[in-house]
Amino acid sequence: MCRPDHFAVHYSINVWMDPGRPVDRDRAVSQWETLRSTYERLGHRVHLLDPRPGLPDMVFAANGAFVVGDRALGARFRERVRAGEAPAHRSWLEGAGVGVREPRAVNEGEGDFAWAFTRILAGAGFRSDPAAHTELAAVFGVPVVPLELIDPRFYHLDTALAVLDHDTIAYYPPAFAPASRELLGRLYPDAILATEADALVLGLNAVSDGRHVVLAEQATDLAAALARTGFEPVPVDVSELLKAGGGVKCATLELHHPNTAEEQP
Ligand code: ARG
Numbered sequence: 001m002c003r004p005d006h007f008a009v010h011y012s013i014n015v016w017m018d019p020g021r022p023v024d025r026d027r028a029v030s031q032w033e034t035l036r037s038t039y040e041r042l043g044h045r046v047h048l049l050d051p052r053p054g055l056p057d058m059v060f061a062a063n064g065a066f067v068v069g070d071r072a073l074g075a076r077f078r079e080r081v082r083a084g085e086a087p088a089h090r091s092w093l094e095g096a097g098v099g100v101r102e103p104r105a106v107n108e109g110e111g112d113f114a115w116a117f118t119r120i121l122a123g124a125g126f127r128s129d130p131a132a133h134t135e136l137a138a139v140f141g142v143p144v145v146p147l148e149l150i151d152p153r154f155y156h157l158d159t160a161l162a163v164l165d166h167d168t169i170a171y172y173p174p175a176f177a178p179a180s181r182e183l184l185g186r187l188y189p190d191a192i193l194a195t196e197a198d199a200l201v202l203g204l205n206a207v208s209d210g211r212h213v214v215l216a217e218q219a220t221d222l223a224a225a226l227a228r229t230g231f232e233p234v235p236v237d238v239s240e241l242l243k244a245g246g247g248v249k250c251a252t253l254e255l256h257h258p259n260t261a262e263e264q265p
Helices: 027-040 084-093 130-138 178-187 194-199 220-228
Strands: 065-068 071-074 099-101 113-115 120-124 146-147 161-164 167-171 210-217 232-236
Touching: 027 210, 027 232, 065 084, 065 113, 071 084, 071 130, 084 099, 113 161, 120 130, 120 161, 130 146, 130 194, 146 178, 161 210, 167 220, 210 220, 220 232
Parallel strands: 071 099, 120 146, 210 232
Antiparallel strands: 065 071, 113 120, 161 167
């Protein structure tokens, strides 16, 4: 995670961002601190990346790479304003002993790629280039399922879909092109389908450890659906980050374990 010390909305690279609307940085920091301590309370270890001035979106650590075990595919941001984040992630990961493959095509890391244990779900349409899917498959050696995003409010896969455990996902179908909806329906017939209201507070921008699901507290229907399915929803307020089009998952780069769900702590 990366503390939002320099968080701001100075430019607009997604439809959520309005540079004319004030952002309360102190509030963003305190919401982020709560998110961080929530993970720690749930037993997770949080590593911190040093925030850098001039990179107001750096709090959205999920975009910095895609990591499974000791391998990563580095990010290559679509927008120049975020380009400086990629080398910061690369040096942190290398320092932690992770081999980082240099990307060729544009990809925004875990923003568009979701580790689903036996496969990688990979979004494209607004940010990551479909050409990145070949690089992903080459680095991680698992099938890559391409999914096309069609609604600019859900510009990264992680704004419209969350992997909850080995065989369960939650998603918002209208964010996907018809062929992708069909594919998701076939792969995950028992998926939780989010309501529009919950999708619009980026409720799907959630982090699951297979049991607890940390998500935006405003996503109440989704929390109820998760509880009915046997997960434990853990609501947090990240409303300040929403002004930049981000949420819980965007603020979290998961260091995935290469093995199956059952083997995870
Ligand atoms: N303002 C950032 C951008 O538009 C938000 C990134 C959100 N990250 C995510 N993983 N969806 O790039």
